[in-house]
Amino acid sequence: MxxxxxxxxxxxxxxxxxxxxxxxxxxxxxxxxxxxxxxxxxxxxxxxxxxxxxxxxxxxxxxxxxxxxxxxxxxxxxxxxxxxxxxxxxxxxxxxxxxxxxxxxxxxxxxxxxxxxxxxxxxxxxxxxxxxxxNSKQVRRKVLIVGAGDSGLNFYQHYVKDNHYGYSLAGFIDDNINPSLNGHYLGKTSDIDKVIAQYDLDDIVVAMPINDESQLEKIVTIGEREGKRVKIIPHYQRFSAGRVHVGTLGGLPIITLRSLPLDITDNKIYKRTFDIIFSLLVIILILSWLIPIVSLIIKMSSKGPVFFKQERWGLNNKPIICYKFRTMIHTSKDTDDAGNYQQARKNDPRVTKIGAILRKTSLDELPQFFNVLFGSMSLVGPRPHPVPLNIESKDSVQNYMMRHWVKPGITGWAQVNGYRGETHKHYLMQKRVEFDVWYMENWTFWLDLQIILQTLVNIVKTEKNAY
Known part of the structure; x- marks a missing residue:
């Protein structure tokens, strides 16, 4: 695109x-x-x-x-x-x-x-x-705004009034008179031919929802017949409150309702490069000696494997294997007798004594740096949930599946804002998703650094929801 x-x-x-x-x-x-x-x-x-x-x-x-x-x-x-x-x-x-x-x-x-x-x-x-x-006479263009509603007034306030975009206002036309126009109302949309003939203007911006295509066709036809540039503001707000990207796929115009910074190839390269460098440093400098120590403690304290691996959903809903240090007894089950997924909860009897310490300090997540190095996860992103929790939440939590538009992370914006651990109430999962979506729509490299730093601070303080 x-x-x-x-x-x-x-x-x-x-x-x-x-x-x-x-x-x-x-x-x-x-x-x-x-x-x-x-x-x-x-x-x-x-x-x-x-x-x-x-x-x-x-x-x-x-x-x-x-x-x-x-x-x-x-x-x-x-x-x-x-x-x-x-x-x-x-x-x-x-x-x-x-x-x-x-x-x-x-x-x-x-x-x-x-x-x-x-x-x-x-x-x-x-x-x-x-x-x-x-704003010189040679460059400045006089614009006629079709529509005096919220969209038209918003276009005037942000793109015309302060002369940042080389526009000066010729006036508004609308089927309803708006008292706040202060003398800039020039007539109804049906009178567009008369308005063009009477007033000096260069561009026509259609900033109103037009349900009748013949009305839009008339505006475009008359405008181009008189040599005016016609621009149309699409009304997509009812579908999405996020960023919108207007581009072309080949020769086909396309509007992407939610355009993410990580859709841009340059940003993907920056994030991936940082992931590789940071994860390599952690693996070489920390995990190379910490894994043997933690492995020995786990093996000595309880029966079962050192590592716990579980299928979760990653980028674009594709399954990934997520690695952690085992913190529960090896015979524990993910679901109860009724088939409902059991999230880790406070004083969970399935958690071992060593596992409680690892979970409280977030050390159980350290093997996921290998996930980051091999590309299935990122350092920062929405936390990957177990498959049963995804299935349970995707139809009940608004925008839940949007979390999988980017790679899952070891830590995330929701986690550093207090939404980690058990989500036993619906609103807790909804708030977590809202923070995840905000992160995706506002990603910057600087934000990733901020989240990593805040995560380290939270680990030192120990979080109340880490159990």
Missing amino acids: NRAYNPSIRVKILADLISLSLIILILGNGLTLSDTTFLSTSRFFYLFLTLFCWFFAGSTMGLYKDFRAISFSFEWVVFLKSLILYSLVTSFLFSQIFKEFSFSLPHLLLQCSIIFVILPAQKLIIRVLLKKIR
Whole structure:
């Protein structure tokens, strides 16, 4: 599916890369290189890798989004996050991987200090210049809004009133007079031909639900006959309150009602790369010595295998095998005599003494880092539920199956907000799903880091629902 790029975003990306290149070339690379040629292969490689790190950090943190209708302070905060990530990634690469370069921390700090001053000023200048260009007589377009209801007024308030998108208001037409239009009401929709003839305008935006296709056909026909651009705002709110993506599949226009950040290939690559690096570090540095210790304790304290494996649903409802340290007696059953799934509950007699400690400290989840490494799970995402619980909840909990649009995680947004453990009441599962859906619709790399940090804090504090 095609993605439309805003030209102003391309300008911002290009300006950042040019400014960063100049900063690097003026300062020098701060590395000890045998080749002193100004643009030698080694120096060019350093420049390329540095620019890549900046673009990676900016894209991951959402620096290259459309901020024109958002205050500059918000963009500055995103820039600061990008700068922090850039400094961390750059220092890691040149100190741990590309060791042939003599890495200089003072030089990196100097470089970041200059970036901290130069790039925000550049972004502010670009923001002002682009707004002036969009609102110049040569570029600005006068728009007629068809529909004075909520959709039409919302379009005016967010996209016309403050001149962020190069529009100025010609007026409204609607079958009902709206007193709040303050003299901008130009007539009924049936009078569109007269309105076009009487008023100077460039674009027509249809912002009302039209049940009669002949009415829409008339608006489009008259508008294009008079050389006006016609744009239609689809009324999809009754189906979804989430993000909507309008694109094309081949030559076919398609509206995706719930568009997720992790639908974008770049974001999938960033998340997967982080999953692999983080899980490898945990496996090598922690699990390599912890697994033998925990395994020995489990074997000595109760009969049965060390690991507990269970089929659960992963990405797109596909079955995965989820691994944990065994925390219950090996003869315990998932379902009761009536066939109902038994969730772990407080003072559950099935849980062993060692298992209670592992569950309280979340150590029982550590083998799932192998799930993450092999790709069936992610570090952060909706927690995978046992199959009987999925079947039980999918028809009774709103949006439950949407949880499987992304990979399940070891920890998640719902868990750090207190919705972990037993969901013996319907509203508890509903709230967990609401937090999971919010996470999917608002994912950023920064949010994943926040959840991981909060999870570590919760483990230290020990959670009351961890049993």
